[in-house]
Every structure is written in structure tokens, then in C-alpha cells.
Amino acid sequence: MAALPIRSLALIVRTLEGGGMQRIVLLLAEAFAKTGIQVEVLTGHDAGTISKLPPGASIRCLPRSNVFSSDLALLKARPRDAFRLLPLLTPLKPDMFRRLPALIEYLRTAKPDAILAAGTQSNLAAIIARAAAGVPARLVVSEHNTLSIVAHRGHGVFRWAYPGLVRRFYPEADAIAAVSRGVAQDLAQTTRLPEELITLIYNPVDAEAIARAGEMPVEHPWLTDRSRPLILGVGRLHRQKDFPTLIRAFAIARQQRDLQLAILGEGSERKMLEMLCHQLGVQDDVLMPGFVDNPFAWMSRASLFVLSSAWEGFALVLAEALASGCPVISTDCPSGPREILQDGTYGSLVPIGNSEAMASAILTTLAAPPDAARLRARAAEFSVDATVAGYRRLLEGADNSR
Incomplete structure (x- = not known):
């Protein structure tokens, strides 16, 4: 035809x-x-x-x-x-x-x-x-x-x-x-x-636009103080994103290293997530500012991006984090992360809902972060x-x- x-x-x-x-x-x-x-x-x-x-x-x-x-x-x-x-x-x-x-x-x-x-x-x-x-x-x-x-x-x-x-x-x-x-x-x-x-x-993934947005200034002390690694999650506060597993993993990793966690997004699970932070004693080290206009400014300054989802379709935000040059780890959820990360080549894949495995991957990646240029090159393929x-x-x- x-x-x-x-x-x-x-x-x-x-x-x-x-x-x-x-x-x-x-x-x-x-x-x-x-x-x-x-x-x-x-x-x-x-x-x-x-x-x-x-x-x-x-x-x-x-x-x-x-x-x-x-x-x-x-x-x-x-x-x-x-x-x-x-x-x-x-x-x-x-x-x-x-x-x-x-x-x-x-x-x-x-x-x-x-x-x-x-x-x-x-x-x-x-x-x-x-x-x-x-x-x-x-x-x-x-x-x-x-x-x-x-x-x-x-x-x-x-x-x-x-x-x-x-x-x-x-x-x-x-x-x-x-x-x-x-x-x-x-x-x-x-x-x-x-x-x-x-x-x-x-x-x-619009890699050039993400790079420009990542260079824009953003007012928050956690993004200027690099003495404590910043872990980042982005997405709706919804059961699909499984942020409880991320918070539990953060609490485990924080026992071994002084860390901060920011989750950018809003949704029906906010109160439950805030209660979980209090139960785990990490409420002072977890920030949930809601949706932000420029998440890429956070990605470019974060030490690590974590996708904790139970399921996805493609996981665009994971590719956007790569485009920002930010190290990533992800659950091995259906569907998208394994394809984006090429079976773990560009970031660790951990089992869904496993906070212990996620905590271990967080600490391992922070100890030896991958080359940012290599991550950006992978994102540019999309x-x-x-x-x-x-x-x-x-x-x-x-x-x-x-």
C-alpha cells in the first residue's frame, strides 16, 4: 500500500x-x-x-x-x-x-x-x-x-x-x-x-529538553547540600508506584549511611505514606513536596533515582532519570524497566516489593555510581x-x- x-x-x-x-x-x-x-x-x-x-x-x-x-x-x-x-x-x-x-x-x-x-x-x-x-x-x-x-x-x-x-x-x-x-x-x-x-x-525521551531543564536553578537546601546523598522517587502516590517499599528500603539503608529521600508526586496514599515514615522513624529525612514543575532539576542533582513500581507500561520516568545522568535502580516489574536498563546493564533490577534487596542495591550503587555520560547515551536511544x-x-x- x-x-x-x-x-x-x-x-x-x-x-x-x-x-x-x-x-x-x-x-x-x-x-x-x-x-x-x-x-x-x-x-x-x-x-x-x-x-x-x-x-x-x-x-x-x-x-x-x-x-x-x-x-x-x-x-x-x-x-x-x-x-x-x-x-x-x-x-x-x-x-x-x-x-x-x-x-x-x-x-x-x-x-x-x-x-x-x-x-x-x-x-x-x-x-x-x-x-x-x-x-x-x-x-x-x-x-x-x-x-x-x-x-x-x-x-x-x-x-x-x-x-x-x-x-x-x-x-x-x-x-x-x-x-x-x-x-x-x-x-x-x-x-x-x-x-x-x-x-x-x-x-x-526529549534528552536535550531534559538537559536544559536539569540546569535550571531550584530552591531547596537538600539540593545544594551534597554532604548527604539524596535518593529520589517520582510519581503519583498510588499503589501502582509502591512507594511503601521504597520508604522501607530507605529506612534499612539509612541504618548504614546518612541519607535523604524525596518523593515528588501527589495522590491518595499521602497520609498512609506519612504514617509509615513516622512508624519507621524517618519522617525528618523524607520529603514529599507534591508535584513539582521541574522534576529534572531534582534528577540532575540527586545521587540516585529509584523506581519502586509494582507495574508499568514503559516507565518513562526511568528513562528521563537516565537522560538526567542520574544513577538508577528499579524493580523488575512488568513492563519496561528491564528493556530500558538492558537486563540490568544500566542499573540494578530488584524483585518487586523486596525492600531488603532494594536497600542493598541503593547502598551498592551509591558506593560505585555509573558514568553519567553512559547513562545519557542510553536515554538518547529513545x-x-x-x-x-x-x-x-x-x-x-x-x-x-x-
């Missing part, structure tokens, strides 16, 4: 608040816009709080419909799939399906040449909306998390139904992408989709250009015969 030129692209993501997937969508929007493509990011987020995008890119907040209107739109779009769609026909349906009528209307009116959706619920909504709108736009869906774990541990009936819904609807997309080999393999195994239908496209080229091939149909 000859490649089809793209003049306009719709990027669909549930929200632009926090998270690696959201940063990736904005990075892709900027990169595609710089190639001359008119890009519009469609989201449920209040676009007014997002930093300005370059010329040729914009953000549209899709309005939320009431339950009745969104259910009616879904059933009208897929009457033959009504039974299969029952998990989406509840007041607690995924947010993008409350915005399905607006998404269908947008596609009918704007008629973009191509659509790139990010995340399971956005992928499903995009597939159904494109068919309902009757537009010929090529559609690429991208899976950003380990579906089997999301379906098993996620809240809400609709997440338990994801594997069946994905198996039914993903083949209607023109292409399916996964952000790590682990995500691709899990997607195939969980949904029984042929793995050859899934294209691996790693998430991008370039924005490579990611954009991968998605563009799928969006244009250049190497896909579906």
Missing part, C-alpha cells in the same frame, strides 16, 4: 494531568506539528491549564455528556454489540465514553486525515467513534500499560471487561502499537490477539525522532497492509 500523506492529525488521550502517557502525547503533538501537520489534542482535561503548544497544534476539551446521552450514542453506534458493551453502560463508565457524543461529532466535522489514540479507554472510544462518524481517517491505537494487571487490579467493572473489549474492537484499528515489548506480549497473551498485529514503538517516525509509518500506512 502506498503511504497516504497526513495533513491533519487528532491525538486522543483521556486526560493531560500528570503521568508519563500525558507528557508523551504533548511531546508527540509538538513533534508532529513541527513537521507541518495540523495537530489537535482531544481530551477531557481543562485545556486552560496546559502549557502553550507550538503553532499548528492545539488542545480541545471534549464536553462530558450525561449518562443517558452517552449510553444512547454507544448503543446507536454498536447495536449488535450491546451485550458485550454492558460494562460501559453504567454511571461508572470510563470517562472517555461520557465524551463519546462529542468525539463522534468532532470527527464528523473536523474530518482529520489520521487519528492516534493513547490508552485503553481512549483506544476503544476512538474505534467506536470513527465508525459512528463514518470518516475514512486512518486510526492507530497505542497501548501504554500492562493490560492484564490493569484488568486484574483496576477499580470498576469496565476494567475487568477490558480484555474482551480489546479483543473485539482493536482489530478494527488500522494499526496497534505498544510502548514496550512486555506490553506487546502481555496484550497478545491477555486478549489472544496475534502478536504480529502489534508494533513496538518505544516512548520518546529519541523523539524515532518514535515519531514509527507512528508516522503506521498512520500513513507505509509499512502496514491491514
Whole structure:
């Protein structure tokens, strides 16, 4: 099939608040816009709080419909799939399906040449909306998390139904992408989709922007006093990130060395984590300032970055820490860290939830930190250009015969 030129692209993501997937969508929007493509990011987020995008890119907040209107739109779009769609026909349906009528209307009116959706619920909504709108736009869906774990541990009936819904609807997309080999393999195994239908496209790291941000001044005494090594964690205060294991590991390592720990992020587990710090007697040496505007200034000054997650899709923040030249260790969680660190070549991998092994890796890495230039070189392999080229091939149909 000859490649089809793209003049306009719709990027669909549930929200632009926090998270690696959201940063990736904005990075892709900027990169595609710089190639001359008119890009519009469609989201449920209040676009007014997002930093300005370059010329040729914009953000549209899709309005939320009431339950009745969104259910009616879904059933009208897929009457033959009504039974299969029952998990989406509840007041607690995924947010993008409350915005399905607006998404269908947008596609009918704007008629973009191509659509790139990010995340399971956005992928499903995009597939159904494109068919309902009757537009010929090529559609690429991208899976950003380990579906089997999301379906098993996620809240809400609709997440338990994801594997069946994905198996039914993903083949209607023109292409399916996964952000790590682990995500691709899990997607195939969980949904029984042929793995050859899934294209691996790693998430991008803007190494030059991270380096510039890392050089910016930041006001905090822990970042200027280098007498005590600073351990850093970054992410939502959510069970997925398993910060209790990091705090316990820090408490163990601190018995042998004078250390400080900063966890940048906010979330529902804050009070529990603060209580744990008090129980372990490390409350004076653990800082949780919430989300910060420039985490890269912390990464470039930290002695060690630790990813303690129970599961990931790619673990973008781990690659960003490498781009900052910061030594890293990570849990060997599905999916992403083992691929980013090349089986432990660029940082130690420890078992999930094992605070003793994590403490040992912390002390070992601090005693003999790796070369920062080597870490930055590894991060540079996940370039924005490579990611954009991968998605563009799928969006244009250049190497896909579906």
C-alpha cells in the first residue's frame, strides 16, 4: 500500500494531568506539528491549564455528556454489540465514553486525515467513534500499560471487561502499537490477539529538553547540600508506584549511611505514606513536596533515582532519570524497566516489593555510581525522532497492509 500523506492529525488521550502517557502525547503533538501537520489534542482535561503548544497544534476539551446521552450514542453506534458493551453502560463508565457524543461529532466535522489514540479507554472510544462518524481517517491505537494487571487490579467493572473489549474492537484499528515489548506480549497473551498485529514503538525521551531543564536553578537546601546523598522517587502516590517499599528500603539503608529521600508526586496514599515514615522513624529525612514543575532539576542533582513500581507500561520516568545522568535502580516489574536498563546493564533490577534487596542495591550503587555520560547515551536511544517516525509509518500506512 502506498503511504497516504497526513495533513491533519487528532491525538486522543483521556486526560493531560500528570503521568508519563500525558507528557508523551504533548511531546508527540509538538513533534508532529513541527513537521507541518495540523495537530489537535482531544481530551477531557481543562485545556486552560496546559502549557502553550507550538503553532499548528492545539488542545480541545471534549464536553462530558450525561449518562443517558452517552449510553444512547454507544448503543446507536454498536447495536449488535450491546451485550458485550454492558460494562460501559453504567454511571461508572470510563470517562472517555461520557465524551463519546462529542468525539463522534468532532470527527464528523473536523474530518482529520489520521487519528492516534493513547490508552485503553481512549483506544476503544476512538474505534467506536470513527465508525459512528463514518470518516475514512486512518486510526492507530497505542497501548501504554500492562493490560492484564490493569484488568486484574483496576477499580470498576469496565476494567475487568477490558480484555474482551480489546479483543473485539482493536482489530478494527488500522494499526496497534505498544510502548514496550512486555506490553506487546502481555496484550497478545491477555486478549489472544496475534502478536504480529502489534508494533513496538518505544516512548520518546526529549534528552536535550531534559538537559536544559536539569540546569535550571531550584530552591531547596537538600539540593545544594551534597554532604548527604539524596535518593529520589517520582510519581503519583498510588499503589501502582509502591512507594511503601521504597520508604522501607530507605529506612534499612539509612541504618548504614546518612541519607535523604524525596518523593515528588501527589495522590491518595499521602497520609498512609506519612504514617509509615513516622512508624519507621524517618519522617525528618523524607520529603514529599507534591508535584513539582521541574522534576529534572531534582534528577540532575540527586545521587540516585529509584523506581519502586509494582507495574508499568514503559516507565518513562526511568528513562528521563537516565537522560538526567542520574544513577538508577528499579524493580523488575512488568513492563519496561528491564528493556530500558538492558537486563540490568544500566542499573540494578530488584524483585518487586523486596525492600531488603532494594536497600542493598541503593547502598551498592551509591558506593560505585555509573558514568553519567553512559547513562545519557542510553536515554538518547529513545529519541523523539524515532518514535515519531514509527507512528508516522503506521498512520500513513507505509509499512502496514491491514
